[in-house]
Amino acid sequence: MTPPPVLIVGAGPVGLTAANLLAARGVPLVLVERNPATSDEAKAISLDDESLRTLQAAGLAETVLEIVVPGTGTRYYDRKGRPLFHARGPEPYRLGYPFKNQFAQPELEKVLLDALRGRPGVDVRFATELVDVKDSGHGATATLRSADGDVSLDVSWVLGCDGGRSTIRELRRIDMTGTSHRDVWLVADTTGDAHDERYGMHHGRPDRPTVIVPGRDGRCRYEFRLHPGEGDGGTRPDFATIERLVRPYRSITPDQVERCTNYTFNAVVADRWRDGRCFLLGDAAHMMPPFAGQGLNSGVRDAANLVWKIAEVWHGRADEALLDTYEPERRPHATAMVAFSERLGRVVMTTSPARGVLRDATVRALLATPWGRRYLREMRFRPRAVHEAGLVAGGHRLTGTQLPQPRVLVPPSLHPRPLDEVLGDGLALLGVNVPAAAWDRVARDLPLDGLTLVDVALDERLPRPNPGRRAVADADGRLQAALASARGRFVLVKPDRYIAAVFSPLQASVAAPLLALCARDAADAERRAG
The missing domain is CATH 3.30.9 (D-Amino Acid Oxidase; Chain A, domain 2)
Structure with a gap:
């Protein structure tokens, strides 16, 4: 039985980004916005490199680059x-x-909305507001209000991207802690x-x-x-x-x-980011002073972190417990960024x-x-931004950090390509200068079905393709710099490009609980790992 669509509340940049990411992963969605159109207000103005990388995952980076400085x-x-x-x-x-x-938010929202409307399985409703939502077994029932009256909608999950005055947060009685300036x-x-x-x-x-x-x-x-x-x-x-x-x-x-x-402006963080089938993202989850330029970018990080997990669960490829890793991975950095933005304002913009x-x-x-x-x-x-809890394991210095995106050489053409084009849109396992026997050992200990497997060649050597695995080599020295400390080890990379674990062939068991959460049958994954 096909699950119902995901409901996204709020058509600002975070909601539109989340919607494009979900649609790119084949998840049907309904996007509602209480206003009759996207915003024309002076709001966010800066997109960082991580946000553009996230938009790359939705196939939108090149389009967005047309409107930014x-x-x-x-x-x-x-x-x-x-x-x-x-x-x-x-x-x-x-x-x-x-x-x-630098960008203008009304232009960004138009680009994101135009792209979204061209994707299948998308229902966009302006002048429509959420007035109630109740969990119901394996989903939720939302009440939506428009000029035509109230309608009920069965959904699988609700993403609250509805800003500082979030209806989702109010309906779920979630308070925010911090300071209003x-x-x-x-x-x-x-x-x-x-x-x-x-x-x-x-x-x-x-x-x-x-x-x-x-x-x-x-x-x-x-x-x-x-x-x-x-x-x-x-x-x-x-x-x-x-x-x-x-x-x-x-x-x-x-x-x-x-x-x-x-x-x-406010410097506040929601006391919890999930309540049942509802999640908070962006300003609904955290608001910060503008001086670090990280308000919108923090919301895009939320979307990048949560959406791939929602998609994996919706498609039946992952256990619902995977969704519990969203807040532990995102809250610490968002809270630190709120505090940092306050400090920066006090110092740089002092009176x-x-x-x-x-x-x-x-x-x-x-x-x-x-x-x-x-x-x-x-x-x-x-x-x-480092994931110290959630879908991470082990104590390697790279664990929890974001993998850079250097240009890599890919056979047979050896034309330089961005690394993410090789990693695909799911979990990826990189073998950094490891022999074929190491791959055989890990395949016996871990469930690798569905993962993108990549041989990484360092030391200015040519990449050698192997059946069932992709291969890359360093194109400009940056891959070597990023992964030198993982030489002879495997690197498990999440779809948001944060590193979940780094382990030797003999330590593969460290990744077993992580892959169990991401497996179609968690019990089978645990059994194979044991």
Whole structure:
């Protein structure tokens, strides 16, 4: 019997990303949005390399690249407007894409929606809101309300991607813990702008903290910390205020203000991310200050983590217990990113002259040392996304980290290709410089059906195809750098490209419980592993 569709609530970037990922995996879905169309508000503006890699999995990266500025990070300025340092990220194209990419959210939502409507098994309903949801055995029954009245819909799972005022969270009585900030910021998306920098600019002036993010085709975003009495959160600023604030950077006319608002922000995390058949993603699960540019990107990470698991369970290829790994894998990093965004705002966007002096002196002292320069310019101060619980096992240094996406040589043509094109869309097992006998040993100890098996050749050697396995070799030195510590071992990679386990041929049992969760018949998998 075919399970009912998955219900996704909210057609913002996270909901649209989750929907495209599900549809790409052959899962039917219903996407509902309370508003009559996608948003035209000034919201997210930065996609990082990991988000683009996720969109690659849905076949959308190249399309999205048409509407973004391939960025080079963020340049920070001191209290007097002088450059301090340029944060470019750990390594250019480490995950296959530029580290930070500016975009306009209405354009992104249109691209994602157009792609979604072209996929089979998709039902998109605008001006439709969820008013109730109740678990019912092996699924849930949702009540949807539109101008035509209320209808009931049987679904298998519900993904709450419905933002900070989440209906799912309210219906399930899930509280959020954290802080609501009273600072008011004015944000204005403008046109006809002369800025052509491929990086964001954070001006740490205590008298007027400012963020400037140039976009494509003369677009540019300005964000200004307002003084008391200059505006209230949730209101639209008048043009006179916008003109006065942008005057140091450009002249502007009313028709060049594309969208604008005054906003405040929260730093909160939902107390739980799953309740029965319902899950929370994106702002429904966590909200953070904008200073790290990670609000939307954290939501895309949620979708990348959860959707492949939902798909595996929906298709009957995995045990439902696999879904219990979502929150343990995602909550720690999202919580750390919320706290980091708060700290970054207090330091970079301080309104205290004394704190500004101390910040600038500290940064310059760090820049005087090789370690300090790497720390700042490679953004080593940003929390790393590492899975320390969930679908992970063993203590190897690579376990829980994300596998980079270098270009690899693939036989027979040996044309360089992105690694993810070789790994496929399921679990992958990489044998890093292991002999054929090691593969035979692991095949006796583990259920490998359904996994993509890949021989990885290091040390500038040619890849050798073997029956039932793919083969890759290093094209530019990055594969060697990424997997050198796993030489002679196997690396189990999850569909979201995080590493589940690293083990030698004699330690294959460490991966048995993980594959049991991902097996069509968990009991059979455990029996084979034993």
